[in-house]
Each structure stands twice: as structure tokens, then as C-alpha cells.
Amino acid sequence: MEVSSLPISASHRAKLISAGYISISSLSSISPAHLARDLGISENEATGILKVASQRGGPERTIPSHHSIVDGLRAQTAWDMLHEEESCRRITTSCADLDDILGGGISCKEVTEIGGVPGIGKTQLGIQLAINVQIPLEYGGLAGKAVYIDTEGSFMVERVQQVAEACIKDMQEYDSFLRKDLPARQVNLQANDFLANIYYFRICSYTEQIAVINYLEKFISEHKDIKVVIVDSITFHFRQDFDDMALRTRLLGGMALKLMKLAKKFTLAVILLNQVTTKYSGGSFQLTLALGDSWSHACTNRIILYWNGNGRYAHIDKSPSIRSASAPYAVTGRGIRNLASNCKRVKLM
Amino acid sequence: MRKSVNRVWRRVMANKLISEMGLPKSIANIFAARNIHTAKDALSLTEFELMELLDVGLAEVTTAVSSISEISCPPYQTALSLLEQRMHNEHLAGHLPTRLKGLDAALCGGIPFGVITELVGPAGIGKTQFCLKLSLLASLPSSHGGLDGHVVYVDTESKFSSRRMIEIGVNSFPEIFQIEGMAQQMAGRILVLQPTTPTEFSECLQKIKDSLLQHHVKLLVIDSMAALVSGDGQGQCRQHPLGWHMTFIKSLAEFSRIPVVVTNQVRSHSGDDPFHYSFQDSRQNLDFPTTFDSHLVAALGIPWAHAVSIRLVLESKSGQRFIKVAKSSMSPPVAFTFAISASGISLLHDDGIEMTGPEINAICGQVLKHFNVASSINDAHNIKYFRDFEVTVVYSIKNWSFRVVCG
Numbered sequence: 001m002e003v004s005s006l007p008i009s010a011s012h013r014a015k016l017i018s019a020g021y022i023s024i025s026s027l028s029s030i031s032p033a034h035l036a037r038d039l040g041i042s043e044n045e046a047t048g049i050l051k052v053a054s055q056r057g058g059p060e061r062t063i064p065s066h067h068s069i070v071d072g073l074r075a076q077t078a079w080d081m082l083h084e085e086e087s088c089r090r091i092t093t094s095c096a097d098l099d100d101i102l103g104g105g106i107s108c109k110e111v112t113e114i115g116g117v118p119g120i121g122k123t124q125l126g127i128q129l130a131i132n133v134q135i136p137l138e139y140g141g142l143a144g145k146a147v148y149i150d151t152e153g154s155f156m157v158e159r160v161q162q163v164a165e166a167c168i169k170d171m172q173e174y175d176s177f178l179r180k181d182l183p184a185r186q187v188n189l190q191a192n193d194f195l196a197n198i199y200y201f202r203i204c205s206y207t208e209q210i211a212v213i214n215y216l217e218k219f220i221s222e223h224k225d226i227k228v229v230i231v232d233s234i235t236f237h238f239r240q241d242f243d244d245m246a247l248r249t250r251l252l253g254g255m256a257l258k259l260m261k262l263a264k265k266f267t268l269a270v271i272l273l274n275q276v277t278t279k280y281s282g283g284s285f286q287l288t289l290a291l292g293d294s295w296s297h298a299c300t301n302r303i304i305l306y307w308n309g310n311g312r313y314a315h316i317d318k319s320p321s322i323r324s325a326s327a328p329y330a331v332t333g334r335g336i337r338n339l340a341s342n343c344k345r346v347k348l349m
Numbered sequence: 350m351r352k353s354v355n356r357v358w359r360r361v362m363a364n365k366l367i368s369e370m371g372l373p374k375s376i377a378n379i380f381a382a383r384n385i386h387t388a389k390d391a392l393s394l395t396e397f398e399l400m401e402l403l404d405v406g407l408a409e410v411t412t413a414v415s416s417i418s419e420i421s422c423p424p425y426q427t428a429l430s431l432l433e434q435r436m437h438n439e440h441l442a443g444h445l446p447t448r449l450k451g452l453d454a455a456l457c458g459g460i461p462f463g464v465i466t467e468l469v470g471p472a473g474i475g476k477t478q479f480c481l482k483l484s485l486l487a488s489l490p491s492s493h494g495g496l497d498g499h500v501v502y503v504d505t506e507s508k509f510s511s512r513r514m515i516e517i518g519v520n521s522f523p524e525i526f527q528i529e530g531m532a533q534q535m536a537g538r539i540l541v542l543q544p545t546t547p548t549e550f551s552e553c554l555q556k557i558k559d560s561l562l563q564h565h566v567k568l569l570v571i572d573s574m575a576a577l578v579s580g581d582g583q584g585q586c587r588q589h590p591l592g593w594h595m596t597f598i599k600s601l602a603e604f605s606r607i608p609v610v611v612t613n614q615v616r617s618h619s620g621d622d623p624f625h626y627s628f629q630d631s632r633q634n635l636d637f638p639t640t641f642d643s644h645l646v647a648a649l650g651i652p653w654a655h656a657v658s659i660r661l662v663l664e665s666k667s668g669q670r671f672i673k674v675a676k677s678s679m680s681p682p683v684a685f686t687f688a689i690s691a692s693g694i695s696l697l698h699d700d701g702i703e704m705t706g707p708e709i710n711a712i713c714g715q716v717l718k719h720f721n722v723a724s725s726i727n728d729a730h731n732i733k734y735f736r737d738f739e740v741t742v743v744y745s746i747k748n749w750s751f752r753v754v755c756g
Contacts, residue, residue, distance in 0.1 A: 007407040009400060048406060118654040119676035119710065127678075148428070153464050153603050154658055157432040158442070158457045159679045195429035202423060204600060207389040214392075214418030219425075239652060240592035247393065254395050275655045278623045285623040304626060310706030315628060324628075333681060 003027070006052055015039040016049070027053045084109075085321075089142050091133050091228060091269055093125065094167075095338050097327040098314055107301070108142070108227060108269045111259050113234075115274035115289035116305030121312060121331045122273045123154045125305070126230045128336040129271060130198050131163050133228040136189075139171050144227025144268075145197040147219070149212055151236045155200065164194035166334030199223070206237040210251065213258050220266050229262065233273040235290045249294050256298035272299060311339055364389060370420050376413050379403050388421035440496055445487060445568065445608045447479075448494075448521070449687075451699035452672065455680040456659070460608040465599060465656065469613040469647040470663030470712065474670065475689050476612040479663075480570045481514045482693035483610055485521070487568035488538040493525060498567025500539045501557055505550065505576040509541050520692035550577040554597055561605045568608055569601070575614040575648045591649055595656045611657070615645040615712050645712040663687075664713040672696075675709050682709040 002023060003016050019038045021027055027035070027050060036046040090105030099105050106112055106129060116122050130148055135141020148155060168189055199219075203209045209231075220226050234255075242248045263270045277290040289296065289304065296302070302318035308326075315326040328339040364387045367380050383402050385391050391414065394402065399410045426434075436442045444458030453459045460466050460483065468476045484502055489495025502509060518535060519526045526532050542557075544550040557569065574594075602609040647654065647662075654660070660676035672694075673684035683701030687694055 007400075009404045009406055011404050012406075052406070118651070118657075119660070123678050152656070152658075153599065154678055155428075156457075156461070156658075156678045157428055157435065160428055161432065162679075192429055192432075195432060196427050198428040199425045200428050200431055201425050202603075204423070204603070205389075207392050207421060208423055210392045211388065211418040211421040212423070214414060215422040218415065218419065233655075236655075240596050250395055251393065276651060278651065281627065287623045287626045304628070306626060306629065307707065308629075315626075317628065331681075 003053075006049075008049055008052055012039070012041070012045070012049060015041065024053050088267070091129055091142060092135075092140075093329075094128055094132060094170075094336050095327075095329040097338055098329050098336070101314070101316060101322070101325040101327045103322050106228075106269050106271065109263055109267050110300040111256070111263050111270040111272065112301040112303065113272045113274055113289070113299035114303045114305065115276060117276050117287070117307070120305040120307065121329075121336065122305060123232055124159075124331050125336055126232050126271060126273055127155070127160050127163055129228055129269075130230055131160070131167050131194055131335070133269075134194055134197050135167065135171070139174060142227050143225070145199065145223065145225045147199045147201070147216070147226055147229045149201045149203055149209075149229070149231045151203045151209060151231070152233055153202070154232060157195070160195060160198070161191050162333065163335040164191040167194070169334075197225075199226070203237070206251070209234075209237055210255065213255055216262055217258075217265075220262065220268070226266070226268060228269045228271065229259075230271045231273065233275055235275045239275070239290060245292075249292065252291060252295050253298060256295070260300070365421055367391060367417065370417060372413060372416055376403075376405070376409060379405065380413075388417055391417050392421070439606065440491070443606070445483065445496060446494060447483065448486065449672075449685070449694065449696045449699075451683075451685050451696050451701050452674075454699070455674055455683050455701060456677065457679045460610065461659065461679075462608050463603050463606045464658035465602055465609050465611055466659040466661065467611050467613055467647075467657040468661050468663060469615060471615050471645060471665070474663040474665060475687070475694055476663060477508045477572055478513075478517075478689050479694050480572050480610060480612065481510070482517055482521075483608075484539050484568065484570060485514055485518050485535065485693075487608075488535050489522065489525065493522060496567035498538070498565045500568045500570065501561075501566050502539055502541045503550075503553055503557075503569075503571045504541055504543050505545075505571070505573055507543060508572060509543075511536055514539075516691060517693040520690075544577065547577045551594070554594065554601075558597075558601055561601070561607070566605070566607060568610070571598070571609070571611045573612040573614060574653075591653055595653060599656055613653075614648045616648050618646050647712065662710075662712055666713045671713075673704060673709070674701075 003021055003026075004013060006013065006024070016022075016039065030050070032043050032046040032050055035050065036043045039046065089108050090099075090103070091108065092099055092105040093102070114122055114125060126148070130146035133142050133144045133146050135143070137143050168191065171189075201212050203212060216229065220229075238248055238252065259270045259272070262268065275290045276287050278285045279288045280286075287306075289302070296318075299318075300320065301316070301322075304315045304317050306313055306315060308328075311328045312330065313326050313328050316322055316324050330337050330339045366386055367388065367390075368377060368386070370377075370388075372380075380386075380391065380403065385394075385402075391399070396407065396410050396414060399414070400407055403410065432442075439462060441458045443462040444453075444456065444460065445462070446453050446459035447456075468479055470476055480502070484500045486494070487496045487498060487500050489497070491497045515526070515532050515536060518532065525535075542553050544553045557566075560566070561569075598609060598611070647660075654676070657676065658678065659674070662671075662673050662675045664671050664673070670687050670689075671684045672687050674680045674682060682704045684704055685699075685701050686697040688697060
């Protein structure tokens with residue numbers, strides 16, 4: 001491994017190279033005092049450099065998996081990952097058809113982008129997920145909490161109350177229909193209990209948006225039950241103020257990476273709501289999600305909500321593990337539900 | 350008052366100075382030496398860029414960015430405390446009732462505070478009438494269900510008619526307007542600005558922001574938005590011409606927690622308006638644009654449609670006027686029939702008709718122009734507020750017929 005790939009400052013790197021230390025192994029048996037003398041830096045700085053070098057180049061690394069083909073890297077075998085993927089919980093969307101095409105619901109370890117025209121129900125879906133993540137374990141939920149990052153001011157508390165109350169009613173119905181033989185159980189939750197578990201951030205500029213995403217790592221470590229982070233919308237502050245498109249691409253890329261890291265580290269679902277824009281392709285204008293082509297690569301999963309005839313549909317546009325499909329859904333007074341649910345159909349979990 | 354000052358202070362968080370954040374002196378000095386003074390400057394660079402620029406290691410940069418982010422991040426609230434705050438501090442938990450029962454029920458109380466409510470429809474359908482009535486409602490004393498405050502009315506097309514507004518007031522709230530001097534007091538609370546150029550419009554908005562807090566302004570009406578902003582951002586235009594106004598008005602609404610009502614025009618649907626995504630082309634679902642005659646779309650484009658929180662579409666179909674809730678996160682898509690009378694707008698039925706599919710967003714455009722206040726001229730008590738001579742012109746573009754009534 002080369003010294004040039006170490007995460008140290010440019011001047012240190014330059015000094016190392018000019019002093020003749022080109023590979024990491026050359027640093028393995030040198031003392032900080034010696035290095036400090038050679039490079040003309042303080043002993044503290046030299047200690048720092050050696051520490052970084054040892055972390056990168058050390059041969060003794062405890063790897064959790066059975067076979068480590070590659071030395072020096074934290075890797076997992078696909079077999080271990082399979083176990084993880086299967087035990088990964090999913091957040092239901094309250095619409096059986098939508099859950100079906102999603103393989104059970106929104107995945108709890110990945111970043112999912114949901115986009116659509118204004119009024120199609122993105123915020124509705126976001127609110128539904130913020131409530132559904134809180135469903136207790138005995139009803140098949142995750143008993144988690146939600147972080148809702150609102151960049152547009154579309155979070156209407158009255159609506160959240162409505163959806164929470166409907167969710168509680170659904171749980172009571174589940175009890176009465178499916179646990180007839182067992183002793184009656186009271187659903188002790190109130191709508192306000194659901195509201196108390198949603199952490200709401202109101203973001204007013206792209207700086208605040210970057211700041212909150214950076215801060216989330218610390219916030220989530222302190223509030224361990226958070227299982228979903230919803231950003232509504234990721235686009236708003238990046239659409240208007242930017243003259244420097246290259247900067248925008250870099251910042252969006254950085255945000256996407258941090259969110260992926262959060263999703264993986266804390267095993268939570270990250271939902272990013274996106275707007276639409278038009279693009280000229282194949283001789284006509286078409287709808288597409290905003291923020292450009294490089295952003296479209298950044299998210300793991302992509303769902304597009306659209307109108308088809310008289311109904312609202314969700315289309316899985318991009319996913320590494322689920323096949324592309326569309327399913328209808330409806331936005332009702334109770335939240336997101338199946339399109340043609342005339343009967344009291346309760347979602348079996 | 351203090352709450353709104355806190356909000357104003359919050360808005361400058363992005364511009365918070367690094368020197369005042371309490372970072373370790375060494376790193377703070379390095380930031381300053383490299384001309385990175387505010388949180389915005391620091392967070393607009395990636396961590397590797399900062400490492401290069403500041404000449405420090407990754408660990409130090411990560412710690413610094415983490416501290417800066419934590420300090421610049423706005424404070425959080427639970428949704429419950431948000432609800433309690435609104436119920437405690439605001440009129441009807443943040444709504445301005447329109448006195449149209451069905452519509453208020455659909456909107457959970459009325460026009461919501463803190464967000465943009467858009468009224469869109471063809472010319473002459475009643476958008477200005479609606480705005481006049483709302484202005485009146487906001488200025489009424491709280492004993493009569495009003496917000497007891499001032500109203501700023503930005504009239505870009507010179508459509509504001511104080512006579513008409515007072516007529517609405519007299520007919521809707523006779524018990525208030527009969528009191529001597531009441532009409533003058535109510536009308537005195539409504540400040541009308543009439544910018545004539547886009548520059549004047551921008552200046553207007555700036556001035557409004559400054560005076561919002563001092564003058565107890567409880568409602569902002571912009572009638573209409575489309576008139577002084579050019580273009581509707583369709584197609585390749587990356588920087589939306591409306592961009593600045595949109596974010597400005599939105600943040601104005603949010604930080605002052607007042608209702609903002611904006612009217613928008615319509616234009617005819619052109620072949621270039623996109624309705625499909627690339628994955629939809631294989632399905633031949635092209636029934637959308639052709640089902641309605643004289644099919645119209647809202648002006649100002651898709652980014653604007655995303656920025657408004659409530660979109661009320663006013664349209665006319667087969668001689669009947671409808672007001673429909675086309676976009677609202679709190680309501681199902683319902684339409685109500687309405688009529689314009691001496692007392693402003695009134696719903697013919699309080700039970701809405703639920704709409705599905707393309708109906709929700711389509712705007713039907715059989716244009717009717719109808720100025721008729723003749724019904725109230727017989728009311729001798731109010732005669733001093735009305736014109737002596739009324740002319741009613743009713744015409745329908747589809748039928749090309751005219752009917753003139755004088756009275």
C-alpha cells in the first residue's frame with residue numbers, strides 16, 4: 001500500500017514522499033521521534049501519521065466472517081449477508097398491493113427514493129411510514145421511532161393525527177378479527193403517543209439540510225429506537241439557489257453517502273422524497289425525477305408515484321433486489337390504503 | 350412577539366460565524382485563515398476538500414464538521430409538541446375559516462397558516478372575489494371569528510375593488526357593518542399595494558417582509574402571481590425565473606405563521622406538456638389530455654406546483670362553477686359547486702363531490718365573465734355603498750352568445 005493513499009494532509013504526504021517513505025511498510029518499524037526528525041514536524045504529528053498508517057496496513061485484523069480472502073479489509077461473505085438480509089425487518093405501507101411489490105414493505109437497511117408529481121401523495125406516504133414504524137411488535141411492527149426532516153413545510157400535524165387514529169383503529173380490528181379465541185387485549189395507545197415519537201426538524205436552507213444530515217449520526221446514537229428517517233423533500237433547497245451545478249452534484253453525492261452509511265450502521269430505513277422535472281428525450285418532453293442524472297445513481301431504491309387513468313400507482317423504477325413492478329394505491333382519510341378496499345380488510349402481518 | 354423574534358434569529362443559523370461556535374482555537378484559526386467564516390462556507394465543501402484547503406488530517410476535519418453541523422442544525426421538536434404549540438398559540442390551531450362550511454371541513458378548519466394556498470382558474474371565475482372575502486374575514490374582530498388583524502393585498506392586475514369588498518361585508522356581516530365607522534375601520538386594515546413592474550413587485554415583497562412583524566399582519570394575498578413574473582419554467586430552463594419569489598414567499602409564510610393566498614392564471618395545454626415518465630411509454634394511456642374540452646393547465650410550471658401546499662382549482666363545467674381541492678395533504682380531493690353573490694362566494698351544497706384520477710388536476714375552461722351585483726340594489730339601507738348603474742354582461746365563448754342586462 002502506498003503512502004499517497006493515506007488520509008493525511010497534503011503537506012505531510014509531500015514531506016513523507018520527499019523524505020523517501022513511499023510505502024506503508026517503510027513506516028512500520030520507525031519511532032515517532034525519528035520520523036519527526038526526518039520530516040521536520042512535531043512528535044505529536046508524527047505519532048498521528050504512524051497511527052493512521054498502522055490502521056491501514058496492519059495484518060492482524062479480526063474479521064467476523066469465516067474466510068478472509070483479502071487481508072486488511074473489513075469484509076463480510078455473501079453468506080453472512082444473506083442471513084442479515086432475511087432477518088431484516090420491513091416497514092409496511094398499509095397498502096397490501098404496495099407491500100407485495102416491495103417484498104413486504106420498505107427495507108430497513110437501505111435508502112429509498114420516492115418521487116412524483118405534486119399532489120400524488122409523497123408526503124402522505126412519508127407520514128404513513130412515520131406512523132407505521134411505531135406499530136408495536138405484537139402487531140408485526142417495529143416499535144420504532146421516526147425522524148421527519150421537513151424542508152418544505154408540508155408536514156401537517158392534523159393529518160398525522162388522522163393517520164395515527166386510523167392506525168390504532170386498524171390494530172383494534174386486527175385484535176377483534178384475528179384473536180377472537182384469545183383473551184381480549186386493549187390497545188393502550190392514543191394518537192398522541194404516536195405523535196410524541198416523531199422527531200420533527202424544520203429545515204430552511206441547504207446549509208441546514210447538510211448540517212442536520214451530519215448531525216443525525218450523533219442524534220440517532222442518542223435516541224436508539226429510531227428506525228426511519230424521512231426527508232421531505234430532498235430537492236427543495238437544491239433546486240433554486242444553485243448556479244454552481246458541479247457543487248450541487250458534489251454536495252448531493254456527499255449527502256447520499258452519509259445517508260447510506262446511516263442506514264447501514266443503525267439498520268434503519270432512509271426515505272427521500274423527490275420532486276419531478278421535465279426532460280427532453282426521444283423527441284418529446286418527459287417527466288423525470290429532479291436533481292439530475294448523477295443523483296439518480298445515488299439512491300439504492302427508487303419508486304415513482306404516478307397517475308394512470310383514474311388511479312394512483314407506484315412503480316419500482318430501480319432496485320437491486322426487487323423486480324420492476326407497479327401497484328395501485330389510494331390516499332384515503334385514513335392514510336395510504338389499498339385501492340379497492342370496500343370490505344374491512346385487515347393487513348395480516 | 351418574542352416567538353417570532355426567535356424564529357428570525359433561527360433563520361440566520363446558516364450564517365452563524367465559526368469564530369463564535371466555541372471550536373478549539375487552533376482549528377477555528379485555521380478556518381479563518383482560509384476565509385471560511387460561516388457555517389454555510391464550511392458545509393458547502395466536502396470533507397476531502399476541507400482537508401486539502403486547511404491542511405489538516407481527516408479526523409480533525411470530521412470532528413470540526415460534526416461540531417459545526419450540530420451547532421447549525423435547527424432544534425428538533427416532537428410532532429406532539431408542534432401540535433400543542435399550534436393549538437395553544439394560534440387561532441383554531443392555525444386556520445383561517447372561509448365561512449364556506451364544506452370547504453372548511455375539508456381543510457380541517459380553513460386556510461392553513463404558514464403555507465401557500467393557491468387559487469387557480471380561468472379569468473372571471475371568482476378568484477378575486479374569494480380573495481376579497483378572505484381579506485375581510487381576516488380583518489374582522491375575533492368576536493366574529495376573524496383574525497383581528499391587518500391584511501396586505503398585492504394587486505398586480507388592478508382588480509381590487511373596495512366598493513365590492515364593502516358590499517360583501519355589508520351583506521355577510523350586517524350586524525358589524527351597521528355600526529358607525531366600522532366599514533372604515535375594516536377597510537382601513539387592508540393595505541393594497543399595486544406594483545406595475547416585476548422590479549416593483551420584488552421590492553414590494555422585500556418591504557412586506559420587513560413590516561410583517563410590526564404591523565400585526567394576519568393575511569397576505571397576492572393577486573395574481575403570474576402577471577408580473579415572466580415565463581412558466583417549462584422545458585429546459587434550469588434556473589426557474591420564479592425561483593427567488595417562490596422560496597421568498599414560502600419562507601415568509603413559514604416564519605410569520607400567517608396564511609398566504611396566491612392566485613394563478615391558466616394557459617391552454619400545449620403539446621409539449623409532459624404527462625408521462627419514460628417507463629410509461631409502452632402503455633398507451635393517452636386519454637388524459639383529450640377528455641375535456643377547452644382543456645387548461647395552471648401557469649407557473651411544475652416547481653411552483655410543488656411549492657404550494659394547498660391548490661384550490663376554480664372552474665366551470667356545463668354552466669356550473671366548481672371549487673375543488675386539487676392538492677392538499679389534509680383533505681380528500683373534493684369539489685363543491687359555488688356561486689357568486691352579493692355576499693361574496695357561497696357554496697351551493699356543503700357536501701363535496703369526491704373526484705378521482707385526472708379530474709382532480711384538470712381545469713375546465715368554459716369561460717364566464719359575470720359581474721352582477723344587481724340583486725342588492727333594492728336594499729335601500731345599503732344604497733349609499735353601491736354604484737347607481739349596474740351592467741351585467743354574460744357571455745360564453747363556446748356558444749358565442751351575448752346577453753346584456755342593465756339595471
